[in-house]
Amino acid sequence: MATSVFHQPPGTAQPHQHFQNSGFRHEFGHASVKLTFKGFKVETGLSRRGGYSSCKRKFGVIQASASHTSVVQPVSYPPNNSTDELRKKSSEAALILIRHGESLWNEKNLFTGCVDVPLTKKGVEEAIEAGKRISNIPVDMIYTSALIRAQMTAMLAMTQHRRKKVPIILHNESEQAREWSQIFSEDTKKQSIPVVTAWQLNERMYGELQGLNKQETADRFGKEKVHEWRRSYDIPPPNGESLEMCAERAVAYFKDHIEPQLLSGKNVMIAAHGNSLRSIIMYLDKLTSQEVINLELSTGIPMLYIFKGGKFIRRGSPAGPTEAGVYAYTRSLALYRQKLDDMLH
Amino acid sequence: MAAGALHRSIRTIQLHGGSNDSASTKEFGNSSLKFISKGFAVDVKFLSNRSRSFSHCKMHVIRAISSHASVVDPIWSTSHVTTNFNQNTSIESSLILIRHGESMWNEKNLFTGSVDVPLTKRGIEEAIEAGERISSIPVNMIYTSALIRAQMTAMLAMTQHRQKKIPIIMHDESIQAKEWSQIFSEETIQQSIPVITAWQLNERMYGKLQGLNKEETVVKYGKEKVHEWRRSFDSPPPNGESLEMCSQRAVAYFKENIEPQLQNGRNIMVAAHGNSLRSIIMYLEKLTSLEVTNLELSTGVPLLYIYKHGEFLKRGSPVGPTEYGVYAYTRNLALYRQKLDEMVQ
Numbered sequence: 178m179a180t181s182v183f184h185q186p187p188g189t190a191q192p193h194q195h196f197q198n199s200g201f202r203h204e205f206g207h208a209s210v211k212l213t214f215k216g217f218k219v220e221t222g223l224s225r226r227g228g229y230s231s232c233k234r235k236f237g238v239i240q241a242s243a244s245h246t247s248v249v250q251p252v253s254y255p256p257n258n259s260t261d262e263l264r265k266k267s268s269e270a271a272l273i274l275i276r277h278g279e280s281l282w283n284e285k286n287l288f289t290g291c292v293d294v295p296l297t298k299k300g301v302e303e304a305i306e307a308g309k310r311i312s313n314i315p316v317d318m319i320y321t322s323a324l325i326r327a328q329m330t331a332m333l334a335m336t337q338h339r340r341k342k343v344p345i346i347l348h349n350e351s352e353q354a355r356e357w358s359q360i361f362s363e364d365t366k367k368q369s370i371p372v373v374t375a376w377q378l379n380e381r382m383y384g385e386l387q388g389l390n391k392q393e394t395a396d397r398f399g400k401e402k403v404h405e406w407r408r409s410y411d412i413p414p415p416n417g418e419s420l421e422m423c424a425e426r427a428v429a430y431f432k433d434h435i436e437p438q439l440l441s442g443k444n445v446m447i448a449a450h451g452n453s454l455r456s457i458i459m460y461l462d463k464l465t466s467q468e469v470i471n472l473e474l475s476t477g478i479p480m481l482y483i484f485k486g487g488k489f490i491r492r493g494s495p496a497g498p499t500e501a502g503v504y505a506y507t508r509s510l511a512l513y514r515q516k517l518d519d520m521l522h
Numbered sequence: 523m524a525a526g527a528l529h530r531s532i533r534t535i536q537l538h539g540g541s542n543d544s545a546s547t548k549e550f551g552n553s554s555l556k557f558i559s560k561g562f563a564v565d566v567k568f569l570s571n572r573s574r575s576f577s578h579c580k581m582h583v584i585r586a587i588s589s590h591a592s593v594v595d596p597i598w599s600t601s602h603v604t605t606n607f608n609q610n611t612s613i614e615s616s617l618i619l620i621r622h623g624e625s626m627w628n629e630k631n632l633f634t635g636s637v638d639v640p641l642t643k644r645g646i647e648e649a650i651e652a653g654e655r656i657s658s659i660p661v662n663m664i665y666t667s668a669l670i671r672a673q674m675t676a677m678l679a680m681t682q683h684r685q686k687k688i689p690i691i692m693h694d695e696s697i698q699a700k701e702w703s704q705i706f707s708e709e710t711i712q713q714s715i716p717v718i719t720a721w722q723l724n725e726r727m728y729g730k731l732q733g734l735n736k737e738e739t740v741v742k743y744g745k746e747k748v749h750e751w752r753r754s755f756d757s758p759p760p761n762g763e764s765l766e767m768c769s770q771r772a773v774a775y776f777k778e779n780i781e782p783q784l785q786n787g788r789n790i791m792v793a794a795h796g797n798s799l800r801s802i803i804m805y806l807e808k809l810t811s812l813e814v815t816n817l818e819l820s821t822g823v824p825l826l827y828i829y830k831h832g833e834f835l836k837r838g839s840p841v842g843p844t845e846y847g848v849y850a851y852t853r854n855l856a857l858y859r860q861k862l863d864e865m866v867q
Contacts, residue, residue: 362735
């Protein structure tokens with residue numbers, strides 16, 4: 178078997194040894210506990226962000242499992258700043274972008290924008306297919322827009338994921354919503370993938386074109402105007418957003434909320450829309466406004482980026498499970514896949 | 523011909539507003555226009571309650587349609603329509619209740635409550651099956667809880683519906699959300715089924731049991747206590763709701779928001795959870811607290827009620843498309859189904 182196992186008695190701190198095997202951190206979050214015993218895994222993710230403030234307890238867990246599971250040989254060390262910096266440099270995180278599939282208005286050829294229209298049967302299938310393609314890529318957090326077609330795409334895709342962690346949608350709309358959605362088991366939290374919904378990832382708002390079909394719009398506004406709104410970078414339809422305006426709020430959200438997660442080594446999936454994802458890709462790939470206008474994202478086909486050393490490395494689309502291909506985009510991802518294979522057989 | 527009758531009918535609506543009751547309103551909401559022309563149905567809806575201030579728009583719509591819809595043959599003359607206004611005759615509407623299918627925590631046997639956990643593959647299939655069963659029953663409005671498993675169940679079920687109208691989720695969490703989700707085509711609005719999400723339809727909040735598995739809970743609190751919380755009417759788990767508390771907010775919501783729609787002849791689908799639906803059924807069927815604690819709702823199997831003369835008539839579960847059975851629960855439903863059949867040929 179490929180993985181090396183550290184046989185250290187529990188409680189021993191081995192900070193320097195850990196860094197040589199930074200690849201694993203990527204499945205297991207911050208804690209540098211690595212358990213590669215065949216068929217058994219203890220998940221320790223220390224999340225400094227977000228709602229799960231259970232760091233101290235997680236160490237308790239590690240020690241507890243060490244004492245009664247002789248199969249597990251944990252390597253642990255107390256977290257401190259210097260290790261964080263070193264970790265940052267060698268850490269790597271996966272970023273998956275998925276554009277939702279066919280919606281009921283796509284099928285009718287109506288301008289949708291921010292109207293909350295659900296998926297068609299075909300859109301449902303596309304989401305499931307997308308899920309199969311990413312079933313071996315680690316996901317620690319999910320971000321979606323506030324629209325059901327993106328949320329459903331994410332949830333449908335995750336039913337195919339091999340890791341079997343459970344996405345949990347976070348609710349922040351009121352004090353009661355927060356209280357009512359609390360989870361009271363640490364084990365369960367560890368097996369959860371937080372899902373954050375954000376309007377900033379919504380599709381570009383199409384103003385007075387929302388709900389119109391192409392004929393109606395051409396009749397009402399004239400063919401050229403419509404073409405301009407659809408294809409320019411900075412000309413918005415009446416009461417709507419230009420691609421530029423959409424990019425502003427989508428990329429700002431990405432930088433403020435998502436990039437820090439990637440920096441801390443979390444693997445993130447974003448399920449959103451054509452224009453909000455193009456905007457983000459414009460930022461990731463440093464495209465010009467001319468280039469982004471010509472960028473078309475396939476629906477339901479996930480795109481993978483590796484975030485490493487502060488840079489986004491484009492890795493195209495993960496192959497479906499039945500397709501031959503160089504699966505492993507990075508060594509860490511190859512090891513992750515292998516662990517899944519071991520776990521499930 | 524048809525247009526003339528339409529014009530007269532329109533004036534009738536303007537004079538008498540929406541609050542009326544005749545057999546014809548069943549599919550078409552408040553207005554007393556019924557067009558059963560073969561292959562073409564004009565849907566005229568006044569959404570008199572709450573968030574949709576579409577009523578003004580709809581007036582314009584009717585005029586617009588009358589000017590160019592020569593295919594419509596109103597079966598009822600306007601005189602017939604007006605005489606019916608003051609008779610509280612056979613207004614009838616259907617109410618469909620669907621409990622969502624398997625969620626990822628059901629699969630793991632964890633207490634879920636109001637934690638927002640999505641469906642499993644099986645839950646998805648159950649939703650689609652449920653949709654097949656109700657594919658010939660009219661739906662004008664949909665109510666769901668604030669949790670994704672109920673919303674997905676509704677949206678997946680509706681992908682199977684034969685009428686081809688499109689569910690649109692209403693957003694009023696903020697002014698921007700309201701503005702951004704506006705639709706600017708009257709025709710499109712008419713082909714829409716508003717979907718309202720309400721936390722009051724959420725699953726019973728399980729307090730400190732949320733996320734725990736059954737063993738953990740019994741170990742922590744003792745078998746009897748847990749049994750009591752799960753099966754009693756008025757005993758809440760720590761920081762949670764009793765079934766009684768859940769009923770209170772669910773039934774109040776139903777009476778204030780859903781029942782008036784039924785009274786106006788609108789056909790409603792409610793996609794929610796075991797306890798919120800039991801609470802509603804307790805109200806519909808006037809069950810005692812003892813009877814309701816023994817009531818188990820199958821997952822993913824829709825329940826049909828006919829609302830008539832202010833009463834709820836239980837009609838069991840609509841048969842699946844391949845099953846034998848007396849399909850038509852009422853004459854109106856039979857006519858509706860017939861129209862669907864004709865539309866499709």
